[in-house]
Amino acid sequence: MSFAVTHTGGCHCGAIRFKFQASPRFTAWCCNCSICAIKRNDHVIVPEQKFQLLQGQAQLSLYTKY
Incomplete structure (x- = not known):
């Protein structure tokens, strides 16, 4: 059974804060x-x-490489 929990995060300086709903275990990609x-x-x-x-x-x- 899959259920959603609230995950929180933000930027290193603390100016940006966010939350999102996802399963307790999810896949994150390393850039x-x-x-x-x-x-x-x-x-x-x-x-x-x-x-x-x-x-x-x-x-x-917006961040762009070029």
């Missing part, structure tokens, strides 16, 4: 770009309706 490799960032993809940004909307921006 190998130079920034993520240095910061040891992991990535989880969740449906938009299961994600809630709690703070930091004004600090968000």
Whole structure:
């Protein structure tokens, strides 16, 4: 039986905080770009309706490699 729990997270400086609903165990991917490799960032993809940004909307921006 699979059920959802609330997971929380945010950025290193604390400006961004979020929560999302997912199973207690989920798959996270380790990014190998130079920034993520240095910061040891992991990535989880969740449906938009299961994600809630709690703070930091004004600090968000679009990151592109090029």
